[in-house]
Amino acid sequence: MTRLLDVRDLRVAFRTRDGVADAVGGVSYAVDAGRTLAVLGESGSGKSVTAQAIMGILDSPPAFVTGGKVFFQGRDLLTLSREERRRVRGAKMAMIFQDALSALNPVIPVGAQLAEMYQVHRGMSRRDARARAVELMDRVRIPAAAARAGDYPHQFSGGMRQRVMIAMAIALEPELIIADEPTTALDVTVQAQVMDLLAELRREYAMGLILITHDLGVVADVADTIAVMYAGRIVETAPVRDLYRRPAHPYTRGLLDSIPRVDQRGGELYAIKGLPPSPLALPAGCPFNPRCPRARDICRTDRPPLYEVSDSGATDAGAQGRASACHFWKEELHGLDPLDPLGAAGTVGPLGG
Amino acid sequence: MPEPCEPLQPCEARSDTSSDRPVDLAATGTATLQSGPRSRPWRRRPLPRLRWRAAAPRPATGGPVPGNRGLWSDAWHDLRRNPVFLLSALVILFLVTIAVWPQLIADGNPYQGNLAKAQDGPAPGHPFGFDLQGRDVYTRTVYGARASITVGICATAGAALLGSVLGGLAGFFGGWWDALLSRIADVFFGIPILLGGLVFLSVVTSGSVWPVVGFIVLLGWPQISRIARGAVVTVRQQDYVLAARTLGAGNGRMLLRHIAPNAVAPVIVVATIALGTYIALEATLSFLGVGLKPPTVSWGIDISSASTQIRNAPHMLLWPAAALSITVLAFIMLGDAVRDAIDPKLR
Numbered sequence: 001m002t003r004l005l006d007v008r009d010l011r012v013a014f015r016t017r018d019g020v021a022d023a024v025g026g027v028s029y030a031v032d033a034g035r036t037l038a039v040l041g042e043s044g045s046g047k048s049v050t051a052q053a054i055m056g057i058l059d060s061p062p063a064f065v066t067g068g069k070v071f072f073q074g075r076d077l078l079t080l081s082r083e084e085r086r087r088v089r090g091a092k093m094a095m096i097f098q099d100a101l102s103a104l105n106p107v108i109p110v111g112a113q114l115a116e117m118y119q120v121h122r123g124m125s126r127r128d129a130r131a132r133a134v135e136l137m138d139r140v141r142i143p144a145a146a147a148r149a150g151d152y153p154h155q156f157s158g159g160m161r162q163r164v165m166i167a168m169a170i171a172l173e174p175e176l177i178i179a180d181e182p183t184t185a186l187d188v189t190v191q192a193q194v195m196d197l198l199a200e201l202r203r204e205y206a207m208g209l210i211l212i213t214h215d216l217g218v219v220a221d222v223a224d225t226i227a228v229m230y231a232g233r234i235v236e237t238a239p240v241r242d243l244y245r246r247p248a249h250p251y252t253r254g255l256l257d258s259i260p261r262v263d264q265r266g267g268e269l270y271a272i273k274g275l276p277p278s279p280l281a282l283p284a285g286c287p288f289n290p291r292c293p294r295a296r297d298i299c300r301t302d303r304p305p306l307y308e309v310s311d312s313g314a315t316d317a318g319a320q321g322r323a324s325a326c327h328f329w330k331e332e333l334h335g336l337d338p339l340d341p342l343g344a345a346g347t348v349g350p351l352g353g
Numbered sequence: 354m355p356e357p358c359e360p361l362q363p364c365e366a367r368s369d370t371s372s373d374r375p376v377d378l379a380a381t382g383t384a385t386l387q388s389g390p391r392s393r394p395w396r397r398r399p400l401p402r403l404r405w406r407a408a409a410p411r412p413a414t415g416g417p418v419p420g421n422r423g424l425w426s427d428a429w430h431d432l433r434r435n436p437v438f439l440l441s442a443l444v445i446l447f448l449v450t451i452a453v454w455p456q457l458i459a460d461g462n463p464y465q466g467n468l469a470k471a472q473d474g475p476a477p478g479h480p481f482g483f484d485l486q487g488r489d490v491y492t493r494t495v496y497g498a499r500a501s502i503t504v505g506i507c508a509t510a511g512a513a514l515l516g517s518v519l520g521g522l523a524g525f526f527g528g529w530w531d532a533l534l535s536r537i538a539d540v541f542f543g544i545p546i547l548l549g550g551l552v553f554l555s556v557v558t559s560g561s562v563w564p565v566v567g568f569i570v571l572l573g574w575p576q577i578s579r580i581a582r583g584a585v586v587t588v589r590q591q592d593y594v595l596a597a598r599t600l601g602a603g604n605g606r607m608l609l610r611h612i613a614p615n616a617v618a619p620v621i622v623v624a625t626i627a628l629g630t631y632i633a634l635e636a637t638l639s640f641l642g643v644g645l646k647p648p649t650v651s652w653g654i655d656i657s658s659a660s661t662q663i664r665n666a667p668h669m670l671l672w673p674a675a676a677l678s679i680t681v682l683a684f685i686m687l688g689d690a691v692r693d694a695i696d697p698k699l700r
Contacts, residue, residue, distance in 0.1 A: 057598050090601030103592040107425075107614045116610070117600060168600065 002074040004208040005054070005093075005176055006030045010068035012046070012053050012232075014279070015061060021279040023049045025232040026068065028306075031208040033175060036199070038211045038223035038240070040255070042276055046232035047212045051178045054210075055095055056085045073175065091121050093176040094169035096198075099185050100161035104153035110164045111137070111149025117171040132171075140167040140197060159190035163197065170201055176208045183218055195222055216259055220244065225321065228252050231277055231287035234306065238322045248309050248324035248333045250292050286326070298327055309333065431694040438690035444683040451495055452502040461492035463650050472666040482668040485658055493650055494672045500639075500651040501680055504562050504569070505632040511570035512631075513624040516577025521616065523578070524585030525608055531582070538575035546572055550638045560646040565638060569631050580623050584616035591615070622692040629684030636677050652677045 012024035024046040031037045041047045052058045053065050056077065070077040072093065077085060097103035105113055114133035118124040124132065130149070137145035140163040153161055162182060169177050179198060183191040199222050202209045213219055219226060220240065227237045228251065236249040247253045254272040274291040277283055283290055289299040307329050309322035326332055432438045451458060466486035470476075473483045481490035519538075523531040549572060557564040588594065589612060597611045638644030639653025640660075647654055652673040659669035 055599050057595060086601055086603060088601075089599055095596070095599040097592055097596055099592060103596040105593045105597070105611050105615070108610075120606065121601060165596075168596075171600075 003030045003071070004033045004073065005210075006069075006071040007050070007054065008069045008071070010050060010053060010070060011066045012049050012058065012063055013066045014063050016280070019280050022282070023063070023232050023279050024053065025282075027229070027232070027234055028068075029227045029234065029237065031176065031210055033208050034202065034206040035224045036202060036209040036211055036222055038213060038219035038226045039229060040213060040216065040219065040226055041229035042214060044276055044279070045229040046279075047229050048180055049232075050229075051095070051180055051210065051212055055089060055093065055178060057089075057095075090117065090174070091172045092174050093178065094172070094174045096162075096165050096169045096177065096179040096182045098181040100158070100165040101153060103165060104161065104168075106153055109150045109152055110156070111151075114149075114164070114168055114171060117168060121172055136167045136171055137164070140164070140170075140201075142167075158186050159194060162186060162190075162194050166194070166197060166201070170205065170207075173205055174207065176210070177202070178210045178212065180212045181214070182211070184213070184215070191218065198222070216255060228255070231282060232279055233287065233325065234323075235288065235326070236322075236324045237306075238309070238324075242322060246333055248322065248329040249288075249326045250294055250332060251288050253332065254291075254293075294328065294331075296328075302327070428691075428694040432690060435690050435694065437686050438694075441683040441686040441690065444679065445687060448498050448502055448680055448683070452499040455492075455495045455499065459489075459492045459495040461489045463488065463493045463496040464648060472662060472669065474666075474668060481672045482666070484655065484666075484669045485662065490655075490669060490672050493655055494652070494676050496650040497652040497655060497673060497676065498680070500562055500645055500649055501632045501635060501677065504565055504635040504645075505628045505680075505684065507562070507566045508569035508573060508631045508635075509624050509628040511566065512573035512627065513577050513620060515570060516574035516579075517581040517617070517620050519574065520578030520581030521585045521608065521613065524582035524616075525589060525604075525612065527586075534578070535582070538578050541572060541575045544572060546634065547637070547641070550634075550643055551641065554638060554643040557643075560649050562635075562645060562649070565635055565644050568638075569634060573627060573631065576627065577620060577623060580619050581616065584619045585612055588612045588615045618695040622688060622695055625691050626685055626688030629681045629688065632684065633677070633681045 007030065008028050009026045010024055010028070011022070011026055014021040014023050027046070027050050029037060029039070039047045039050070049058070049063065052063075054070050054072075054077070058065065065078060068078070072088070077088065080088070104110065108116075111130060111133045114136055115124075115126065115129035118129035118132050119126060122129075134146045134149050137149060142148060142160055142163050148156075153164070156164065162185075166182075169179075177198075182198065183194050186194060195218060198209065198211075201207070211219060211223060223240045225237065226240050226243045227234050228243075228249065229235065230251050236243065236247065236252045238248065243252060244256065247256060251272070254270070257270040258272065260269055272291055273293075277287055277290070283300075285298070285300045285302055286292070286295070286304050289295040292299065304325045304327045306323045306325045309324050309329055324332070455463075466488040467483070468487045470483045471485055471487040473479075473487075475482045479489050479491060481494060484490050484493065519534055523534040550568060553568050553571075554564060594607055594611050597607050602611070635644055636651070636653035636656065639646075639651045640657040642657065644653055645651040655673040656670060656677070659666070659673070663670050
């Protein structure tokens with residue numbers, strides 16, 4: 001079965017004055033229809049740039065796709081002409097941005113912006129398009145949609161704006177939606193509503209969803225698979241439950257350990273030491289080695305490939321899709337007491353500090 | 354059009370009792386933002402004004418609330434209450450009217466002179482007196498508006514059109530096209546306007562306004578194109594342009610629908626102010642004898658011919674000069690008012 005989106009060894013470089021920065025250094029991931037892939041990573045880990053490369057909206061110069069393939073419904077998007085790619089955007093794949101206020105045109109009423117989608121892509125009359133726009137606003141549960149269609153983006157609240165943004169993305173019922181930190185600009189209660197809406201729409205339309213985020217809490221309920229990115233590479237991919245239960249990469253472990261938890265009060269919150277490396281000067285060996293509490297000599301010299309993680313003790317049948325870019329993934333995976341998976345704080349692993 | 358005051362109360366009441374229902378919560382958020390000061394803090398009027406507005410009975414429907422509509426209706430709302438704008442707009446309206454129909458207020462003939470009355474002062478039926486040729490200064494001043502207004506409006510329209518198209522394309526596409534265009538604009542910027550006028554226009558024999566309009570457009574577009582380029586570069590980087598791209602918009606649609614409406618404000622402001630200076634420039638060129646040429650009636654020409662007689666017949670100079678000053682002032686004041694309304698941050 002061909003997958004909805006299959007990214008293989010995608011590389012994106014930024015040509016800057018200080019040299020060539022490898023923002024994305026060979027990323028591979030895949031999404032199936034109706035499934036959600038969460039791409040997790042710090043700022044600057046290349047998760048947004050990967051998404052932009054998939055959408056074909058990289059700002060070039062300075063950014064260039066330097067290698068890899070992006071198969072969408074079996075077609076390699078990178079080989080399509082500019083015009084063909086433009087026709088894919090919006091109709092087949094759409095994107096949701098972090099800040100809906102700046103992602104909506106401030107001088108056009110939201111109803112007209114939504115209607116534009118139908119007028120341009122479907123050639124609908126203005127009247128029909130307006131009617132569809134109101135339906136769509138209703139669909140994303142904007143109260144009094146018909147009355148609000150004439151309002152401008154700044155007249156909506158943050159959550160409502162993000163709903164408009166989502167409505168715009170699903171307008172043409174695309175097969176794939178990329179949501180780039182869709183809830184980061186919202187407050188927590190609204191975050192949950194927006195995530196629920198996204199999940200619901202994804203189920204209903206059987207869309208593939210790529211959820212880009214740096215918030216581990218957001219993805220836990222929604223995602224099927226998680227890809228953790230670090231310094232422009234994927235360091236671990238796993239089904240969501242396995243990743244939370246038994247991470248196979250020290251970076252993932254560090255991320256999980258730095259989530260504040262109700263049952264661990266009083267102590268100092270764990271933090272991964274140091275800063276992510278500059279993409280202009282990636283360290284030799286594993287890019288995470290300067291910050292890794294369990295780094296050894298081999299980590300400083302040899303870059304670990306993405307090892308396939310096979311674990312006979314895995315509870316989930318979907319565990320086959322696991323991979324980790326750590327030389328010591330086995331130790332990481334088994335480093336925790338299986339009976340108390342979240343008990344050990346991870347700072348003291350089997351290999352010592 | 355939904356007015357925020359009406360739906361606000363029920364929403365608030367509901368959220369108190371059932372705040373756990375997500376849809377209600379969201380609805381409250383909408384209503385609060387609509388009417389709260391967060392909607393556009395920088396566009397808010399100062400406090401005394403607000404109080405005055407609150408005291409005044411507000412129309413039930415369709416009443417424009419500051420900061421509640423788009424940029425243009427906000428600007429229009431500000432403009433209508435700006436005395437500077439109203440005054441200058443009235444003056445300009447009057448000037449345009451007499452430029453089109455000078456017979457409305459002057460029934461004489463601006464070309465007909467009576468040498469016997471040359472340089473005579475005001476007389477009954479001739480309130481501004483007579484010029485060197487014995488022509489009625491009042492009639493000539495009224496007829497002179499046509500040349501000034503025509504040159505001002507046509508030159509501004511031309512420069513704004515040319516400048517914003519070239520500058521907008523340069524800003525949008527960037528790269529070598531931008532570099533080339535910016536250098537060409539620099540070249541035209543480097544031409545001193547009076548020297549350029551003396552050189553270019555001295556070879557023109559036509560007395561019509563078009564060579565002058567053409568010359569002003571030629572030297573005026575770089576100013577507009579720089580502004581337009583800057584505005585487009587700023588707008589192009591906005592997320593909504595990127596969003597339009599992710600939704601499959603082509604270049605033309607992005608430029609016309611998403612970038613141009615958001616980038617046009619500074620161009621309008623600069624163009625309106627430039628209009629006044631273009632009128633002054635036409636008068637200057639005509640004064641120097643390279644702009645409009647007789648028999649075209651122009652304030653610049655009349656000022657020029659009167660300037661030699663300033664000691665014995667100052668009225669010949671006074672009236673066309675006053676008309677010119679008022680016209681230029683009116684356009685510059687209008688430009689200022691428009692700028693204030695469109696971009697309150699510049700205040």
